[in-house]
Amino acid sequence: MAAVTSSRDSIAAAVEAVIPGARADLERLVRIPSIWADPAHAADTEASAAAVAELAGALNPASVQIIRADGGAPAVVAQWPAPEGQPTVLLYAHHDVQPTGGDEQWTSPPFEPTGRDGRLYGRGAADDKAGVMTHLAVLRAYEGRPPVGVTLFVEGEEESGSPTLPALLAEHHELLAADVIVIADSANPAVDVPALTTSLRGLVDVVVEVSLLERPLHSGVFGGPVGDALTALTHALASLHDEKGEVAVDGLQRNEGTDAAAVTMPEEAFRAEAGLVEGAELLGTGTLAERVWHKPAIAVLGIDAPSVAESANVLLPKARAMVSMRLAPGEDTLGAREKLSAHLRAHVPWGAKVDITPGSGVAEPVALDATGSAYDAARRAFTEAYGNTTVETGIGGSIPFIAEFARTFPGAAVLVTGVGDPSSRWHGIDESLSLSMFATGVRAEAFFLEELRVTDM
Template sequence: MTPHYGRRMNGIPTGGVGVASGDVSERPVPPPPPAELADAVSRVLPGARTDLESLVRIPSIWADPAHADDTRRSAEAVAELARAAGPESVRIIQADGGAPAVVAHWPAPEGMPTVMLYAHHDVQPTGGDDQWTSHPFEPTERDGRLYGRGAADDKAGVMTHLAVLRAYDGRPPVGVTLFIEGEEESGSPTLTALLAEHHGSLAADVIVIADAANPAVDVPALTTSLRGLVDVVVDVAMLERPVHSGVYGGPVGDALTALCHTLASLHDDKGEVAVPGLVVAASDAPDQDEATFRSDVGLLDGVELLGSGTIPERVTHKPAVAVLGIDAPRVAESSNVLLPRARAMVSMRLAPGQDAAEAQRALADHLEKHVPWGAQVTTTPGTGVAEPYTLEATGPVYDAARRAFSSAYGNSSVETGIGGSIPFIAEFARTFPGAAVLVTGVGDPASRWHGIDESLHLEMFSRGVLAEALLLQRLA
C-alpha cells in the first residue's frame, strides 16, 4: 500500500497507514541523548515512580461494574496529575454509558506540530488475588521490577507521558494533547463516539500510543502489525432435560461430550488451526530462542509448542484459536446425569490481512459442521470484533522515532508485530487520516500483561521516558 501524507508541519509530513516496513536492526545507533534532557528525565523519575504506585493502588477495572467508582477515581487521579504538569486545560470526558477519559492540552509553539500522547488507565481483572505473589493492587518491587495490576498495562504508559511533560517543566517543544482512555480493556466500545464528539480537540499530526511492548528490556520496538480478534459462542443441545446416565447412557449421548468433540476439531494433530479459508501471513523477524520463550510464557516441562514456523510467525502472523470458557457443571457439583446442553466461548486471533467478518463466519461455519451425532447447534457471533492492522513505518516521523528510541535504549530499534489486538488503532487512523501513528510501550516478555504477577521493569521504564522525551525534541 502506498503511503500518503497529509499536511506538513515544520517540515514533518504526517503519515498514513499501510504495510509494515522491513527489519531495521542494521541501522546504526545514534549518539547518546543530550545530557541536559537526560538529566531532566532523571530528575522526574522518582516522582513518576511514586505516582505510578499510587495509580496502581486504584483497582480501575471498568469491565467489572463493582469497580465503576474506582475507575472514576482513577480518572480523577490522572486528571490531577495532568494539572500539575502545567497544561492549558484538563477535562474529564465520557460518552453515554462509557468510562471516564482524561484530555489535557499543551498548546503548540508557533509552527510546531501537535502530538497526541495516548494511554489508558483502566486495567484487567486480577484473575484471582490469591494467585499473586504480592497483592495485585499493592505495588511491590522485586529484583528491579514493580509488580501490580496495571503497573505495565497501561498505567506505566500514563506515567511515561506525564514524566515527559514534567521533564519539560510543562513546556514541551511541540503541542501535546494527552488522551488517557478509561475502557480499553473492555474493547473501547464508546471510543468512536468520543472521537466524533471531541474531534477538534483531539486532532493531532502525530499520535503516540504507549500500549505495546519491547522484545527485550534494552531493545526498543515500534509495533507495525497487530492481529485481529473475533469470538463465537457455540451452543450444543441433545436432550430436553437431564437424564440418568446409568439408565440411558450408551445409546444416548450428552451435550458436553458432543461439545468437546466439536472443540477438538479446531486444531489438527500438529496444533495448526484447522478452520479453512483463513489468511496466514509471513514474517521476516528473526526467530526467538525457544527456551527463553518457554520460560517467559511459563510452559510446563514436556508441553509442546503448537503449529509450525518461527515463533514470531506463530505469535504475530498466523491465526490462533482458544476456548475461553465453557458453561458446564463444576466437578464438585457434578452428578450422574447426561447433560442436555453445553456451550463454549471460542476466540480466534487473526493474521494481518484477514477480514474479521469473514473469519468470524468461517469459525461459526466450522463449528456448526463439526458437531457430532446430529446434535442441535447454535452459533452466536461475539461483539468483540477487532480488525487486524498494519502500519506504514516510513517517513520523517518514523525516522525521528527510530533515532530517539535507539539513542535512549542504546540499541537499534526494531519493528515488530504483536499477537494481541488493539482495535482503537484503526479507529484513530480512520478518524485522523493525516496523522502518523506510532505504537510504542514499556512492556517486555516478562511483564505478563493480563496475567498473574504483572510487572514493569523499572530501568526499561526510565529508558522509555527518555525515548519519548527525545522524540518530542526531534519532532520539533
C-alpha cells in the same frame, strides 16, 4: 518534517531529574484499583481519572478536562498548544486496569506497589499506568513547555474493549486531532531493545450450543445408540486444530511478516514465561514470532456443563462453549467469524442441532504503515536512547482502538510504543515494570518530541 536535535545531554539530564517523582506518582496511581470492568470499582476509576487530571494540570496545560461519552468511563484530555509552525502529537495511554485474577495469588498485594530486583510490581504498573507516567514525565522534563504541540489523552475503559471510544473521538474530533499519535500500550522484546509495534492480531468469538436430546436420559438404559450433547460438542472443538496444533479452519489469513523475521523468541524463555508444564508441546509450525503475531489461534474459553462434583449418570441434552479466535493482520473480521461458525456446524456429529451466536469480543487486526518522517524520527530517537537498534514487532493480542484511531485520523502517523517487556506479565499474576526500561522509555519519548520539532521555519 525537517528536524534537528538540541542538546541531548540537557534533555537526558532533565529526564533523569524527574524520574524519582514520576516513579512516586506511578506508585500513587497503582494504589488506585481502577477496574472499570467491575461496577464495584467505578468510583475508583473516577478517582484514577481525577488523579491523572491533577498531575496533568500541574504542568500548565492550556486546558485539562475529564470527558466521557454514552455513560462510559472517564477519560482525561490536556493540551499544550503547538508553537507556531510546529506539529501536534497526541500522547495516548489508559488508566483503567484488569482485575487481579485473585489477590491471594500475588507475591505482594496487587494494589500495593512493591519494588523487587529492579522491577515495580502491582496491577497496572506496566499496563498501562507506566504509559500514563511516561507521557507525564516527558512533559515534566520539558517543564510543561514541549518543543511541539501535545495533546495528552488518557482513556478509562481500554481493558473493557473501549466501547465508547468511537463516540469520544467523534464528539471531540477537533480536540484530539493531531499530526502524530503515540500509543504507549505495547511491549519491547527486551528491556534494552526498543520496538515499534506495527502489527496486531484481531479477535472474534462465538458461543456454540449443541442440542441432542429433549431431556436428560439414563446413561445405562439409553447409552450406546444415543449420544450426549457434551461429547458431540467436544468432537467439534477437537476439530479446530490439526495434528500439529495448527488452526484447521479453512480460508483464514496466514502471514509471514517482516517483523517476525527480525525478532527471535528463544523457545526456552518463551516456554518458561508461558508456564508450560514439563513435556507439554508448543502448537503449530514456523517461528514463534510467526505463530504469535501472524497466524490465527483458537482457544476454548469456557464450557457450560455440569462440574465433575455435580455430574450424574445421565446423557446431557445440551452443552455450549465459548470459542475465541485471534486473527492474522489483513483478515476480514466478520468473514473470519463466519468461517469459524461454518467449521463448527460442519463438525458437530450425529445430526445434533447447532446454534451459534456471536460473542461480545470483536477487534480488527491492524497492520500499520511504518514509513514516513515520524517513523524515521522515532527510530532515531529510540535507537539513541536505548543504545540498540529500534526493531519492528507484532503482538499476538488485540488493541481494538488502534484501528479506530487510524480510521478517525487517516492523515496522522500512528506509532505504538513499548512500556512493558516479556517479563511484565500483563493481565497476569505479579504484573511488573522494569524500572530501568521505564527511565529509558521516558528519555526516548523526550528525544522523539525534539526530533519532531521543525527547525526550517
